[in-house]
Amino acid sequence: MQFNKQYDFQEISNIPIYFVKTHNLALPIWGEFSKNIRNEKLELITFDYHTDTHRPFNSYYCSQCSQKEKRNYSLESDYIKRILKNKKYKREDFCFEDVYELADKYLRNDEQILTAYDFKYIDKYTVICSDELEEQSDLDTSCRQDLAWDYDARYYTKEYIERMGNIQTFESIILDFDLDYFCTINCFNDKFEKLISNLLTKTKLITIAIEQNYFESCKKDKFLDLEVVKKRLVKMLKENILNLKQRS
Known part of the structure; x- marks a missing residue:
């Protein structure tokens, strides 16, 4: 891909x-990948430790508009249309450099999912x-809110998903991690590895966010190290991908 120089890979x-x-x-990265699998x-x-599902460009919008206008957030607002003007961000007409600039300048690190x-x-x-403070009932509320906004969404706590062991997914997956998800070393356990092994059978791309400040603020084990x-x-x-390849 053309953007290998921008990221560790x-x-x-x-x-x-x-x-x-x-x-x-x-x-x-998600946009560049998606344009190549249009069908x-x-x-x-x-x-992720956090849900990271704030509305696209919401922070930028709120920084530009009046208090009254904040209630009328929309991607069709003049504030957002202005930064998207002349940018090739659509899946069928995509320019990596344009989307990188939009993400870097105008998008917070909790707005990327709904933007995608x-x-x-x-x-x-x-x-x-x-996040241990998140109950499944709270996440169910977030899910209902997103569904009301016409987003096709699911939310699970770590404990709930590990009890399930696996989930039904589309045939093509982007597997994404924020390292602050691993707030204790116990997040690496047999149930988690089994879940990941199952998901890897359909995974086409993996992204990993390495944000030291969020990792440090979320970790529960004092001596837990990001690296x-x-x-x-x-x-x-790597071990699970190679095991799957050997079995195929």
């Missing part, structure tokens, strides 16, 4: 893995959240 058995310094910068439905499965959906890079998203978590995740992904 590695490939395991034809599955590309991109490491992003802030989560919003995953957006152009397939694409689902984002994201593991509204830009039609993904057709569905599943959020798996490790150690990154290496452990990549090692687990």
Whole structure:
């Protein structure tokens, strides 16, 4: 892909893995990938301490408009239409550099998922959240809100998804991780690895957000180290991808 120079990158058995310094910068990667599989439905499965599903460009919009206008947020607002003007961000007319600029300048690192959906890079998203303060009932409320906005969404807590063991997904998946999901070393367990192994059978692309400040603020284990978590995740992904290849 043309943007390899922008990101740390590695490939395991034809599955590309991109490491992003802030989560919003995953957006152009998802867009570049989606334009090449136009005839397939694409689902984002994201593991994150937070839900990261704020409305597209919402923070930028609120910084520009009046207090009264904040209640009338819309992608069709003049504030947002102005920054999208002359940008090739649509799946069928896509320019990586344009979307990178939009993500870098105007998008917060909790707005990339709904932006990807509204830009039609993904057709569905599943959020798996490790924040221990989040109850499944709270996430169900978030899901109902997104469905009311016509987003095809699912939300699960870490504990709930591990009990399920697997989920039904589209045939093509983007597997996405924010390293702050791993708030304790116990997040790496047999149930998690089994779930990931199942998801990897349909995974076409992996993105990993490496944000030191969020990792430090979310971790529960005092001595947990970002680089150690990154290496452990990549090692687990590599082992499972290669095992799947051997079995196929």
